[in-house]
Amino acid sequence: MERDPPLVLDIDGTLTRPEGWGIDPRLFDPLLEWEAPVVIATGKAFPYPVALCHFAGIPELVVAENGGAVYTGDDVFFTADRDAAEAVAREYEAAGYSLGWGPEDTVNRWRETEIAVQHDQPVEPLREIADGYGLEVVDTGYAYHVKDPAPNKGDGVRTIAEHTNLDLEEAVAVGDSENDVSTFEVVGRSFAVGNADDAARGAADEVLEDVHADATLGVIERVRSA
Structure with a gap:
């Protein structure tokens, strides 16, 4: 039986409700049941994605502040200062x-x-x-x-991969913005949701018709192990 691939998911515009605000609760069960690592990679302040993982019941694998803060579940790395x-x-x-x-x-x-x-x-x-x-x-x-121009989400995802069993070549990323481009560049397969900006659309392997969480839920269903 095939395994679920690792997921790398943005928050705003990607896990949000179709109207564009607030996490869509339909995502919680699929993420909780996912057998591979799930990385939350976001521009939000560091505590927000950590809290999201905590309340969703998934391991706290986080790239926050556009790569400025990375949490591998064991160690925290700050790649810039404020x-x-x-x-x-x-x-x-x-x-x-x-x-x-x-x-x-x-x-x-x-x-x-x-x-x-x-x-x-x-x-x-x-x-x-x-x-x-x-x-x-x-x-x-x-x-x-x-x-700082140096850190980005993709570098943060690489850091998590170096400290966990996350296989980047098997990983699937979903995002909506220019700050997701670096993530798309380090994973095996990438999707831009239908509400994505031009930069994300140009970098993704596939641009989806659905928007926000509807699109992400569709990706999860498509790549789920048989």
């Missing part, structure tokens, strides 16, 4: 702009390696300021992420 991104955020605010998340800012409160700016905020001044610090701005479709 200092420069924090400086960009303060300069952006001093120029009269806002990060957009309100005073409590739970989006950034627990970030270790980058800063996220709400998608409705001006991006060009943000890019200009970030460039002065040697950082890049990645548009995930849900936020602008100010980050």
Whole structure:
């Protein structure tokens, strides 16, 4: 009997409900029953995907903050620090702009390696300021992420593979954004959901018609072991 392949799954736009917000609960049982490793690879702050794994009942294999934070289940690796991104955020605010998340800012409160700016905020001044610090701005479709150019999700997935029994050649990835391109490049098979941006569509082995969690559920059913 064939084995389930490892899965590498983005969150926003990929595990979310068809209307685009909140994890689709239909995913919990298939992921809990999956026999191979499931890696959650996301731009969200480090605690969020760890909590998702915890509450879904699956091993905590996490690439967070676009590769800036990686958890292998035993060890945590931080591949960048937040200092420069924090400086960009303060300069952006001093120029009269806002990060957009309100005073409590739970989006950034627990970030270790980058800063996220709400998608409705001006991006060009943000890019200009970030460039002065040697950082890049990645548009995930849900936020602008100010980050070190070096780490990415694909590198984080490689790190997990080096510390676990995850076979990258057998792995299947699903994503929706430019920050998933590096993931698509390191796995054996990749899918862009129907709501994916042009970068993800161009990098994926296949672009799906269905969107959000409907698309991911379809992939899971297709690649499930016989």
